[in-house]
Amino acid sequence: MxxxxxxxxxxxxxxxxxxxxxxxxxxxxxxxxxxxxxxxxxxxxxxxxxxxxxxxxxxxxxxxxxxxxxxxxxxxxxxxxxxxxxxxxxxxxxxxxxxxxxxxxxxxxxxxxxxxxxxxxxxxxxxxxxxxxxxxxxxxxxxxxxxxxxxxxxxxxxxxxxxxxxxxxxxxxxxxxxxxxxxxRSEEEQERAAHAAGLAADLVGGLRVLKGIGAERAAAERYRLSSRAALTATLHAxxxxxxxxxxxxxxxxxxxxxxxxxxxxxxxxxxxxxxxxxxxxxxxxxxxxxxxxxxxxxxxxxxxxxxxxxxxxxxNSPPAVGGDAELPGPVKGQVTVHGLTHAGLDGLDLDVPAGAFVGIVATDPAHADALVACLSREREPARGTVTLDGLDLSGVDPDAVRGALLVAAHDADLFEGSLRADIDPAGAVRAGTDPAGAVRPSTDPAAAQGGRADSGPRTRPDGPRVPAPREGAGHTDRLARALAASAADEVAAALPGGLDGLVGERGRTLSGGQRQRVALARALATDPPVLVLHEPTTAVDAVTESRIAQGVRRLREGRTTVVITTSPALLSTADTVHLVEGGAVTASGTHEQLVREHAAYRAAVLA
Missing domain, CATH: 1.20.1560.10 (ABC transporter type 1, transmembrane domain)
Incomplete structure (x- = not known):
């Protein structure tokens, strides 16, 4: 074309x-x-x-x-x-x-x-x-x-x-x-104005971080220079x-x-x-x-x-990734990374069995970001492959991949509207509410602890996309289970109006920890065959983090889950943990084994 x-x-x-x-x-x-x-x-x-x-x-x-x-x-x-x-x-x-x-x-x-x-x-x-x-x-x-x-x-x-x-x-x-x-002159004016507007939006979005590191003056000076350039271009136009x-x-x-x-x-x-x-x-x-x-x-x-x-x-922007094939079903959930080279990753090999709960610790946060970008199909690696059930994902429609392999980034945004709409934007999941909008407590002890509400065996997904479930007890309790597993039920309880309470733009009316829990609840409620979580608990306290770790493990039992994190609470629940140093996997084992045997792992996780 x-x-x-x-x-x-x-x-x-x-x-x-x-x-x-x-x-x-x-x-x-x-x-x-x-x-x-x-x-x-x-x-x-x-x-x-x-x-x-x-x-x-x-x-x-x-x-x-x-x-x-x-x-x-x-x-x-x-x-x-x-x-x-x-x-x-x-x-x-x-x-x-x-x-x-x-x-x-x-x-x-x-x-x-x-x-x-x-x-x-x-x-x-x-x-x-x-x-x-x-x-x-x-x-x-x-x-x-x-x-x-x-x-x-x-x-x-x-x-x-x-x-x-x-x-x-x-x-x-x-x-x-x-x-x-x-x-x-008009082209230059619009270009400069757009850059200044984009910079202002980014600065407002990261205002808390800028205050935390004392970078307000540097950020203000950067915006002043951009705004001055935009003003000059406007005056010339x-x-x-x-x-x-x-x-x-x-x-x-x-x-x-x-x-x-x-x-x-x-x-x-x-x-x-x-x-x-x-x-x-x-x-x-x-x-x-x-x-x-x-x-x-x-x-x-x-x-x-x-x-x-x-x-x-x-x-005309060239696509970051390609592929137009569909994923054949059913998706079992085996993820294999072979020879992956991208943004610091150097020939990384990784095997995640179907249904496993795996942790990944990267000593360099940039390597974790690079792995997330490749798994989420946001970027094509320079070399290497990512396969799902043996199928190379580079030739698969990225939308189909994300329906089967969901990557929940640690900086996921929330949207203005109700808490329920943020957790369930597609309306595929429904939870019972009382007139005030609060979540009805589940009668299943497992659901209250973040586990499954249904006592019978769960049918595995039969395709790359998870279809909208039929209305029923299991379906209506799914949101409650996701809220409990992510500790976002506490957020709903504290918010006026409960699940139907309003959340400000990008969730700014919530604290950092509350936003993380809501974003995690959204990922869990989607219930994909493969779920990748990237640092989902960096802003929550230790007690809540421990509850989340146990809840996520129970809720995802039998389905492939990868947690890219340095959280000891999450890593201690994993079946296997892989240590990534220098862009490649250098050690694998349980959390306890790696703590005992590898100084680099201890430095990354316990420091």
């Missing part, structure tokens, strides 16, 4: 709104034509009614003038409505396309871009491109108005008509040439727009003065009538409208082209 360009993005957006744009152009042309006819009709009134003293002719042409005003008013109203609708729809569709690319399971759109920058592109740039759908019909109408004016002037006087017909193309060429610097608009308006004024001067000279020589002079002067005044409109349209087109180029860059 060929690369998208800004021009192609812009043309597609306009094609999708072709009907509305055409309707708006037709109606707007009617409005401009009506405006152009007003001075012509007034000139006729002067010559045929006022000059002759005929009341009948006066009433007739006043009626014609009223009809012209009615038509142009109707055309303006409905033409503007269609144009605004086209602009909003075009901007909306572009926002959806950018959002879909950002959320594509293959990733890649966020590479080298801050989240705030992507948000700026999806909102500001999409809106600017959408505006082209509004201004394009107005530009067509302005040209049509100039054409009507030129024809009217040709009927009044050949020299006047030729002046307008020859001068207008030159004005349009000048507008195009002056719009090029504005387009470049504003200067370019001022020069663009000012130059064109000055040239327009000179052009119109020339038209009026020539018309006055012809009237003085008796070559045209008084009514024709009135029409010519009125037409010269009218021409300021479409010419000024063309100045505005050209500026919007320049900015729209720049924004379309930025959108094309996002849509």
């Amino acid at each position: 060929s690369q998208l360009t800004g021009g192609r993005v812009l043309r597609r957006a306009l094609r999708e709104q072709a009907g509305r744009i055409t309707g708006s152009a037709v109606l707007s042309t009617g409005h401009q034509a009506g405006e152009a006819l007003v001075p012509v009709v007034i000139g006729v009134v002067v010559d045929r009614a006022v000059g002759t003293g005929s009341p009948e002719a006066l009433l007739l042409w006043i009626g014609v003038l009223a009809l012209v005003f009615t038509t142009l008013s109707f055309s303006f109203r409905f033409g503007a409505r269609l144009g605004e609708r086209a602009a909003e729809q075009a901007g909306h569709r572009l926002r959806v396309r950018v959002t879909e690319r950002v959320l594509d399971p293959r990733g890649g759109a966020d590479t080298g871009r801050l989240p705030g920058a992507l948000a700026s592109i999806a909102t500001g740039d999409a809106g600017r491109v959408g505006m082209v759908a509004l201004v394009l019909p107005l530009g067509v109408a302005a040209i049509a108005g100039l054409a009507v004016g030129a024809v009217a002037l040709l009927r009044v006087s050949l020299p006047l008509g030729l002046l307008v017909l020859l001068g207008t193309p030159l004005m349009m060429l000048l507008a195009h040439l002056l719009g090029r610097p504005l387009q470049r 504003a200067g370019a727009k001022a020069r663009h608009d000012g130059t064109l308006l000055a040239v327009n004024g000179l052009f119109l003065a020339l038209v009026a001067l020539l018309g006055g000279r012809l009237a003085a020589d008796g070559d045209i009538s008084i009514g024709a002079l009135v029409a010519a002067v009125g037409m010269a005044q009218y021409l300021t409208g479409p010419l000024s409109l063309m100045v505005w349209v050209n500026g919007e087109l320049a900015q729209g082209r720049g924004s379309a180029g930025r959108i094309a860059e996002v849509l």
Whole structure:
């Protein structure tokens, strides 16, 4: 597939709104034509009614003038409505396309871009491109108005008509040439503004961390420099727009003065009538409208082209990972890593049997992050493979992989809304609630301890995706079991409204430990065949951490679970623990064995 360009993005957006744009152009042309006819009709009134003293002719042409005003008013109203609708729809569709690319399971759109920058592109740039759908019909109408004016002037006087017909193309060429610097400045302005917005969003999101390490001043200075660069780019863009608009308006004024001067000279020589002079002067005044409109349209087109180029860059982002095959079922859950080399990992080999509970300790946190990125299919390794039940995942649809092998990152975000919606965003899990929204206590002792609520054997998943379970006792208690295992039931109990209580943006109304427990509950409630947890308890106290370790172990009994952590509480519950040093596995055993036999393990886990 060929690369998208800004021009192609812009043309597609306009094609999708072709009907509305055409309707708006037709109606707007009617409005401009009506405006152009007003001075012509007034000139006729002067010559045929006022000059002759005929009341009948006066009433007739006043009626014609009223009809012209009615038509142009109707055309303006409905033409503007269609144009605004086209602009909003075009901007909306572009926002959806950018959002879909950002959320594509293959990733890649966020590479080298801050989240705030992507948000700026999806909102500001999409809106600017959408505006082209509004201004394009107005530009067509302005040209049509100039054409009507030129024809009217040709009927009044050949020299006047030729002046307008020859001068207008030159004005349009000048507008195009002056719009090029504005387009470049607009692109830079949007780029700088997006970077500053993204940096501000990141700083606000990490404010607690910045305060904790005393880095507020450094962060503020970094934002100040970015904001200053954005301000400079904005001032340059504003200067370019001022020069663009000012130059064109000055040239327009000179052009119109020339038209009026020539018309006055012809009237003085008796070559045209008084009514024709009135029409010519009125037409010269009218021409300021479409010419000024063309100045505005050209500026919007320049900015729209720049924004379309930025959108094309996002849509052209190469995917971080590939694969389109489906996972065959049933998923047993055996995970094998062979020769994995990526971001510090050097030929890492790892085998996780189906149904095992395995711990991984990385002496370098960067190596843990690299392993998480490969297991979650966020990045392709330089070398090596990750297989699930013997199938190389590099050729499998990343979305299908994540339905069977869920990686819960330690920095998972929460969403604004109810606690229930954060834990169960897809609505696949339902828990019973009392009118206040609190979780009903389970009657099963195992569920109260974070284990299974059903006493019979559990059916293993029969495909790569876990289907929405049927409503029933086992299903309605799943959320309660996940809450108990993650100790998030305490969060629900403390929150006004319980599970239906509101959580602020990114869960900022909760403490760090509460957010971690809610994120862990969400991962457990999903109940995937393979679950990878990355440092799920770094912000909770020791007593709660111990409860979580036992609860997760019981809840995940018989299903593959990998915990990448340095938590002794979690590692002590694992069947096997692997120590990763220098990017490779250097030792394996139980937590107790590794504590006794390996100094590096003790330093990583007990320090």
